[in-house]
Amino acid sequence: MEKQPSFEASIARLEEIARIMESGDITLEESIKLYEEGMRLAGFCGEQLKNAEEKIITLSDLTGEEG
Amino acid sequence: MECLALWQNCLSLKTRRESDGLSKYVLSVTQLNTYVKSILDADAVAANVFVSGEISNLSGHYASGHLYFSLKDEESIIKAVMFRAAASRLKFKPESGMKVLCRGRVSLFERDGQYQLYIEDMQPQGVGALSVAFEQLKEKLRKEGLFDEAYKKPLPLYPETAAVITSESGAVVKDICQIMTRRYPLCKLIICPVQVQGERAAEQMTEMLRKVNEKELADVIIIGRGGGSAEDLWAFNDERLVRTIHASKIPVISAVGHETDYTLCDFAADLRAPTPSAAAELCVPDGDALASQLLSLQRRISVAFKQGLDEKSGRIKALLALRCLGDPGYYRERRLERLELAVRELRHGYENILNMNKARYKNTLSVLESLNPFGVLRRGYAAVSKNGEQIFSVSKLHAGDFVSLRLADGVAECNITGTSKE
Numbered sequence: 001m002e003k004q005p006s007f008e009a010s011i012a013r014l015e016e017i018a019r020i021m022e023s024g025d026i027t028l029e030e031s032i033k034l035y036e037e038g039m040r041l042a043g044f045c046g047e048q049l050k051n052a053e054e055k056i057i058t059l060s061d062l063t064g065e066e067g
Numbered sequence: 068m069e070c071l072a073l074w075q076n077c078l079s080l081k082t083r084r085e086s087d088g089l090s091k092y093v094l095s096v097t098q099l100n101t102y103v104k105s106i107l108d109a110d111a112v113a114a115n116v117f118v119s120g121e122i123s124n125l126s127g128h129y130a131s132g133h134l135y136f137s138l139k140d141e142e143s144i145i146k147a148v149m150f151r152a153a154a155s156r157l158k159f160k161p162e163s164g165m166k167v168l169c170r171g172r173v174s175l176f177e178r179d180g181q182y183q184l185y186i187e188d189m190q191p192q193g194v195g196a197l198s199v200a201f202e203q204l205k206e207k208l209r210k211e212g213l214f215d216e217a218y219k220k221p222l223p224l225y226p227e228t229a230a231v232i233t234s235e236s237g238a239v240v241k242d243i244c245q246i247m248t249r250r251y252p253l254c255k256l257i258i259c260p261v262q263v264q265g266e267r268a269a270e271q272m273t274e275m276l277r278k279v280n281e282k283e284l285a286d287v288i289i290i291g292r293g294g295g296s297a298e299d300l301w302a303f304n305d306e307r308l309v310r311t312i313h314a315s316k317i318p319v320i321s322a323v324g325h326e327t328d329y330t331l332c333d334f335a336a337d338l339r340a341p342t343p344s345a346a347a348e349l350c351v352p353d354g355d356a357l358a359s360q361l362l363s364l365q366r367r368i369s370v371a372f373k374q375g376l377d378e379k380s381g382r383i384k385a386l387l388a389l390r391c392l393g394d395p396g397y398y399r400e401r402r403l404e405r406l407e408l409a410v411r412e413l414r415h416g417y418e419n420i421l422n423m424n425k426a427r428y429k430n431t432l433s434v435l436e437s438l439n440p441f442g443v444l445r446r447g448y449a450a451v452s453k454n455g456e457q458i459f460s461v462s463k464l465h466a467g468d469f470v471s472l473r474l475a476d477g478v479a480e481c482n483i484t485g486t487s488k489e
Contacts, residue, residue, distance in 0.1 A: 011360075014364045018367040021371035021375065038364075039365070046361055055254075057255070058260060059284075060260070
């Protein structure tokens with residue numbers, strides 16, 4: 001499975017996209033691409049925040065897996 | 068050595084001044100006090116001592132902020148002074164009868180000949196020997212720079228994995244898990260169970276910290292435990308543990324006991340959380356705030372996108388408003404107009420030329436008319452010809468010649484009867 005971008009990277013990219021688009025100094029094609037990317041990232045981040053799956057392990061489990 | 072030199076210096080001064088020789092070795096009181104003070108000030112032990120005792124005769128000079136009191140134990144007493152700069156840093160209010168641990172230097176107040184303790188730092192003494200050890204180790208590690216701000220690593224903004232080194236049983240680990248998963252479910256939690264008090268606690272925590280670092284299991288570490296007595300928290304003052312925290316490549320948040328408890332781990336950690344619950348909150352961002360941040364980013368992008376579209380469609384509209392683009396017939400009409408104009412001009416020119424030529428023709432015609440010989444004939448003149456030859460002179464005619472007279476409307480045959488020349 002392809003590795004998802006980290007939440008941090010996604011948020012940073014979203015901020016960058018917002019900045020670029022607000023500068024207004026882009027072509028229509030670029031703005032469409034950025035808009036799509038932004039909406040996709042925002043959706044991805046939102047999903048991650050909502051999906052509160054239990055991700056708690058204790059170290060003995062972990063070493064057990066490794067051993 | 069310095070003292071000796073000073074001593075000799077004093078003596079020689081004395082000798083020179085009182086050269087009448089009352090006594091070679093008599094000192095003034097001031098000189099004696101200065102000498103004794105110099106001995107005390109030069110002594111390495113006296114320069115930095117830890118003293119524990121009970122406060123008595125406390126008199127605060129509130130105006131100046133200095134504290135004057137005595138320290139005593141069952142058998143002895145010593146005068147003590149704490150100047151304002153040091154006294155203002157105290158975390159507690161000293162009172163007579165209170166047992167305290169002091170750090171300071173021993174020196175002499177020359178005016179009174181009173182030797183006393185000049186206190187730099189003072190703590191209420193709850194745990195006796197432990198406190199002394201704590202203060203001494205703290206001082207040692209501080210001098211080594213283990214607590215320097217320069218070594219503090221920034222915590223990750225959005226940690227992906229947090230290692231929690233604490234006791235597996237008890238409320239602390241539950242609190243941390245609950246708070247962190249509620250606040251920021253993206254962060255994985257690795258519980259690293261250790262003993263947090265007792266003989267093996269420090270060793271286990273040190274080992275666990277090393278292991279998490281070695282295997283790079285997390286990008287932030289919380290180490291801590293719930294509240295307890297100073298003895299309960301003692302493992303968190305272990306020198307090896309403190310050094311391991313300082314050496315950790317992964318940022319460490321310490322969360323030991325209650326807000327008022329300070330351990331050496333707290334000083335060495337990259338961040339001290341007042342309580343374990345606070346550590347959980349400090350460790351991860353607030354998911355709700357993030358969600359609203361996400362929403363606002365989404366809104367900003369949408370608005371910017373729409374504005375971009377509006378601006379571009381506005382430009383298109385402005386372009387369409389130009390006649391040449393908006394009305395495809397525009398150019399054709401303009402060209403037709405020009406063509407028609409040209410045709411009109413052409414026709415006009417043609418007619419001009421035609422009329423001009425007509426006039427010239429008429430003119431020429433009337434000129435021709437005036438030159439027409441028959442015109443003359445019509446005015447009553449006649450042309451004479453003999454044998455078909457036009458006669459212009461009377462000398463060509465003789466009596467008896469037959470000539471033709473050409474008149475306007477016909478010819479008359481005539482017989483010349485005579486001529487006369489004029």
